[in-house]
Amino acid sequence: MKKTLTLITAGADAPDPLSVSAYESVGGFKGLKKALTMTPAEIVREVLAAKLLGRGGAAYPAGKKWEQLLKIPRGPKYVVANADEGEPGTFKDRLIMDKVPFGLLEGMAVAGHVFGARNGYVYVRGEYRLIGKKLRAAIETLKAAGRLGENILGSGFSFDVKVVSGAGAYVCGENSALLNSTEGKAGRPRIKPPHLAEVGLFLKPTLVNNVETFACVPSIVAEGGERFLSLGHPEGGGTKLVCLSGRVKNPGVYEIPLGRLTLRELIFDPELGGGMREGDVFNFAHLGGQSGPIAGIAGLDAVYAHSELKKASLAVGSGAIVVMDRSVGILDYLRRVSEFFAGESCGKCVPCREGNGTILRYLKTLEDGEAGPEELRALSLLAETMARASFCGLGQAAPTALESARKIFPEEFEGRVRRPEDAEVREAPHPTKFGDSAATA
Amino acid sequence: MEREETLENRGPVTLFVDGVEVTVPAGSTILEAAAATGIRVPTLCDHPALKPRAACRLCVVECDGGHRLKAACATEVYEGARVATKSRELLNLRRTVLRLILSNHPDECPVCERNLNCELQTLAREFGIPRLPFREEFPKTPDEKDSGDILRNPDKCVKCGRCVAVCREIQGVEAAGDFGRSRDYGPGTPFGEELADGPCVACGECVLACPVGALRERDDSGAVLKALDEAGKVKVALLSPEVAPGLEDALGCPRGSVGAGGTITALKRTGFERVFGRDAFLALSALEEAGMFLSSEAPDKPFVSLCSPRAESFLIRGLPGDSVIVSKAPNPDGIFGGIFGEAIAASFLPCVARKSGKESKNPGAGAGEVRGLTFALNSRELARLAKVRGFDLAGLPPSDFDVPPEAARVPKNARGIPEGAREDFARIARAIFALDAEGERGRPFSALRARNAGRVRTLALSGGKTADFVLVFGTLEAKRVLGEKAKGVARPTRVKVMSCPRGCAGGGGQVRETVRAFPREPESGGFAAPGERGEPWNPPELPGEKELLARLFGGAEG
Numbered sequence: 001m002k003k004t005l006t007l008i009t010a011g012a013d014a015p016d017p018l019s020v021s022a023y024e025s026v027g028g029f030k031g032l033k034k035a036l037t038m039t040p041a042e043i044v045r046e047v048l049a050a051k052l053l054g055r056g057g058a059a060y061p062a063g064k065k066w067e068q069l070l071k072i073p074r075g076p077k078y079v080v081a082n083a084d085e086g087e088p089g090t091f092k093d094r095l096i097m098d099k100v101p102f103g104l105l106e107g108m109a110v111a112g113h114v115f116g117a118r119n120g121y122v123y124v125r126g127e128y129r130l131i132g133k134k135l136r137a138a139i140e141t142l143k144a145a146g147r148l149g150e151n152i153l154g155s156g157f158s159f160d161v162k163v164v165s166g167a168g169a170y171v172c173g174e175n176s177a178l179l180n181s182t183e184g185k186a187g188r189p190r191i192k193p194p195h196l197a198e199v200g201l202f203l204k205p206t207l208v209n210n211v212e213t214f215a216c217v218p219s220i221v222a223e224g225g226e227r228f229l230s231l232g233h234p235e236g237g238g239t240k241l242v243c244l245s246g247r248v249k250n251p252g253v254y255e256i257p258l259g260r261l262t263l264r265e266l267i268f269d270p271e272l273g274g275g276m277r278e279g280d281v282f283n284f285a286h287l288g289g290q291s292g293p294i295a296g297i298a299g300l301d302a303v304y305a306h307s308e309l310k311k312a313s314l315a316v317g318s319g320a321i322v323v324m325d326r327s328v329g330i331l332d333y334l335r336r337v338s339e340f341f342a343g344e345s346c347g348k349c350v351p352c353r354e355g356n357g358t359i360l361r362y363l364k365t366l367e368d369g370e371a372g373p374e375e376l377r378a379l380s381l382l383a384e385t386m387a388r389a390s391f392c393g394l395g396q397a398a399p400t401a402l403e404s405a406r407k408i409f410p411e412e413f414e415g416r417v418r419r420p421e422d423a424e425v426r427e428a429p430h431p432t433k434f435g436d437s438a439a440t441a
Numbered sequence: 442m443e444r445e446e447t448l449e450n451r452g453p454v455t456l457f458v459d460g461v462e463v464t465v466p467a468g469s470t471i472l473e474a475a476a477a478t479g480i481r482v483p484t485l486c487d488h489p490a491l492k493p494r495a496a497c498r499l500c501v502v503e504c505d506g507g508h509r510l511k512a513a514c515a516t517e518v519y520e521g522a523r524v525a526t527k528s529r530e531l532l533n534l535r536r537t538v539l540r541l542i543l544s545n546h547p548d549e550c551p552v553c554e555r556n557l558n559c560e561l562q563t564l565a566r567e568f569g570i571p572r573l574p575f576r577e578e579f580p581k582t583p584d585e586k587d588s589g590d591i592l593r594n595p596d597k598c599v600k601c602g603r604c605v606a607v608c609r610e611i612q613g614v615e616a617a618g619d620f621g622r623s624r625d626y627g628p629g630t631p632f633g634e635e636l637a638d639g640p641c642v643a644c645g646e647c648v649l650a651c652p653v654g655a656l657r658e659r660d661d662s663g664a665v666l667k668a669l670d671e672a673g674k675v676k677v678a679l680l681s682p683e684v685a686p687g688l689e690d691a692l693g694c695p696r697g698s699v700g701a702g703g704t705i706t707a708l709k710r711t712g713f714e715r716v717f718g719r720d721a722f723l724a725l726s727a728l729e730e731a732g733m734f735l736s737s738e739a740p741d742k743p744f745v746s747l748c749s750p751r752a753e754s755f756l757i758r759g760l761p762g763d764s765v766i767v768s769k770a771p772n773p774d775g776i777f778g779g780i781f782g783e784a785i786a787a788s789f790l791p792c793v794a795r796k797s798g799k800e801s802k803n804p805g806a807g808a809g810e811v812r813g814l815t816f817a818l819n820s821r822e823l824a825r826l827a828k829v830r831g832f833d834l835a836g837l838p839p840s841d842f843d844v845p846p847e848a849a850r851v852p853k854n855a856r857g858i859p860e861g862a863r864e865d866f867a868r869i870a871r872a873i874f875a876l877d878a879e880g881e882r883g884r885p886f887s888a889l890r891a892r893n894a895g896r897v898r899t900l901a902l903s904g905g906k907t908a909d910f911v912l913v914f915g916t917l918e919a920k921r922v923l924g925e926k927a928k929g930v931a932r933p934t935r936v937k938v939m940s941c942p943r944g945c946a947g948g949g950g951q952v953r954e955t956v957r958a959f960p961r962e963p964e965s966g967g968f969a970a971p972g973e974r975g976e977p978w979n980p981p982e983l984p985g986e987k988e989l990l991a992r993l994f995g996g997a998e999g
Contacts, residue, residue, distance in 0.1 A: 347626020354541035385537040389498045
């Protein structure tokens with residue numbers, strides 16, 4: 001049995017991604033054509049039935065998001081594709097935009113039809129300059145072919161798409177920061193509520209979905225939500241693009257059905273990751289991007305689907321699977337993750353701005369064998385505070401890898417702690433919990 | 442959507458805060474609902490006049506048992522919400538957040554200007570933080586970032602964003618913005634320029650808004666003490682009564698216990714030989730301006746009077762060329778400085794912008810320029826002077842203002858008044874005096890939010906003619922009003938701009954406690970300004986008016 005499917009990536013191997021006829025030869029625009037004969041409510045019903053979970057990382061049900069926006073009577077509405085693919089180890093939106101840009105644009109056009117939107121935006125990460133160029137060419141091609149722009153396919157529906165870019169900031173992948181950046185403001189997240197469905201781009205009701213989410217829409221409309229659901233897991237339908245990287249033999253993007261394969265198969269199956277590279281021994285895998293959890297050997301038997309991974313305290317996230325071998329120490333790895341967040345925090349809220357830097361500092365201390373039990377407790381405290389009190393998803397998710405790694409590799413942490421007999425007399429950095437300080441206050 | 446519903450029917454909302462049922466108006470925040478049940482949730486970045494920023498995360502609360510916490514300052518109440526504000530877990534999280542803020546804050550409290558008057562210090566004390574946590578060495582910025590009137594110390598900044606927000610939302614100046622990211626995030630100016638090189642009007646609202654010692658004015662109190670020791674020079678002071686409540690608050694005296702009388706005594710004992718009241722100089726300034734207004738050659742253009750040169754460059758630069766006439770009449774400080782140019786002349790007003798007015802690089806620019814003044818001190822600096830001198834203010838016997846010298850009673854520039862226009866001249870001078878005095882007294886804090894000040898008062902003049910008088914508070918409103926008036930006015934119109942949203946009494950140089958005590962609700966009659974258009978407006982006579990008119994016109998007329 002073939003392990004991969006080509007639902008989203010149909011046509012990805014065509015020599016010319018900008019050939020409308022090639023795209024149509026693999027079923028392209030069937031979804032849009034059908035959508036133009038359907039009512040918005042009917043289309044939203046299909047997306048709901050598909051149980052399409054958002055592909056950007058948060059896995060919010062796309063159908064629910066569409067349903068909420070559809071209920072809002074005000075207009076104009078905007079359709080925005082989040083193409084700020086900033087999660088390290090994630091390069092699947094890039095594949096879509098590079099090889100099947102029409103898939104994204106078709107999905108957006110369907111959404112445009114559903115919400116009566118006249119304009120759509122693709123926010124391409126600043127580093128994807130060539131991709132942005134390609135997308136612009138794809139838009140022009142479709143406009144010339146009557147599949148975008150004025151009076152699409154003679155239906156009277158008009159929908160235009162613009163490509164915008166920031167200067168390159170991880171936080172702009174957060175939807176509200178992305179909209180701020182699109183508006184020309186600094187890419188910092190907004191206070192929610194109001195949700196973006198109510199007050200989004202230019203303060204108008206807005207749909208923001210990930211590139212891959214939009215790319216799923218044409219087949220959901222063309223083949224029906226039920227069929228999409230049946231391809232995947234009963235609690236989250238369809239296929240998922242996974243990005244294998246690190247010490248595997250066959251790194252790359254694979255479109256796999258959700259709920260059919262274990263992590264082990266993904267990494268070790270010859271048709272997929274192909275196992276570890278010559279001489280390497282699996283140590284851990286980082287799932288879903290830098291903000292995702294770490295999977296150890298024990299996690300490998302988890303089935304790759306949102307709800308199944310959740311049971312194993314893991315997550316699909318963006319679809320990244322970064323595989324590390326024994327030559328990579330977990331503390332070294334976590335420090336690099338921490339460096340990433342300490343650099344990418346927007347700085348607006350205290351837990352994220354100060355927390356990431358402090359975690360980084362303590363991880364370095366731990367690596368150097370200079371940390372005591374107090375530092376270890378501080379790491380837990382900081383992780384919990386950031387996860388619960390940060391302003392946006394960046395700060396909330398930043399300590400995920402650290403927290404999961406501590407459960408998998410407790411000895412790496414405890415073993416590095418300076419034993420009391422080594423310690424010179426030194427001050428504890430702080431008491432840990434409220435109440436403990438009563439004696440010292 | 443839940444929110445849609447609450448927006449549509451703005452009825453009261455009932456919720457539970459720590460199990461206590463409370464009903465508040467729709468649109469209230471959880472912070473306000475908690476306050477209504479007697480629970481104060483700690484805050485740092487929140488400011489009652491500003492939009493919430495939810496950045497400090499000290500006010501996090503739990504809603505309906507959700508794992509992710511909400512910022513009480515930015516979360517609207519909703520029907521049936523179950524809010525927890527005081528669980529041990531929450532207290533721990535808030536403590537960690539506060540420790541993170543403290544982790545790289547300088548430990549220089551005893552030598553900080555805001556010692557014992559600092560919101561961060563207060564929080565640390567309330568939370569019982571036993572020692573400075575998560576401590577690390579961090580590079581110190583050698584000195585304050587500005588050499589102008591407002592000094593910044595980025596080390597002390599807690600990045601609450603209030604200064605940037607007040608400059609944008611309240612004043613509409615946008616001299617500062619949020620720059621950088623991660624630990625480099627913080628308030629700044631474009632391209633790192635000095636504040637004074639940007640559009641900053643030096644109103645000092647940011648200094649008032651800063652919860653810690655990151656922003657302060659350049660302190661001239663030490664220089665004053667030094668100058669007072671100089672032999673051979675006359676030392677005179679011009680005192681605005683608005684500094685008295687500030688002095689009382691700063692020194693912990695009951696309101697009204699010191700008053701202007703005690704302040705005069707304090708200034709005299711500090712070394713000022715003569716202390717004059719502001720009103721006489723204000724009256725003279727009004728007369729000077731009345732003459733110019735009456736003889737304006739372009740009555741179709743608004744005649745604009747501004748309180749500082751920086752406000753002038755900010756407000757007038759944005760208008761079409763020559764669309765307004767900017768008053769060149771000297772303000773009270775300017776008159777005072779002009780008369781006492783040879784002396785050590787210090788003016789006391791709750792104002793920061795006057796400092797730069799004193800040192801205008803653009804002499805002759807007009808508005809608010811105060812040449813000749815040696816020192817322009819604000820209420821906070823006066824309080825420092827009093828503290829350094831160790832005055833027991835409440836015990837000081839009151840003194841009276843000195844009688845202003847002859848020169849302070851005759852307008853120099855009130856020439857060109859047409860024959861027979863004496864009555865109009867007097868009425869206009871009265872109107873100007875009344876408006877300026879009102880501006881210096883300030884107005885309710887709520888006016889700042891309501892943005893419905895700037896009402897027009899119409900004065901009846903001879904021959905059935907009228908003139909309009911407008912008093913505008915704050916530069917944001919001034920921008921709007923001037924933009925409108927610059928299109929042309931149907932009758933002679935004088936627009937007086939007070940750069941500070943609460944007028945001089947609540948100005949950027951006022952003592953913080955005094956500003957905080959400003960009433961938030963409209964005072965009775967606060968908005969019912971006398972003489973709405975249609976009603977004739979009869980401002981009270983200005984001090985010494987009869988005598989002045991007699992001098993100008995030679996004896997009583999009619």
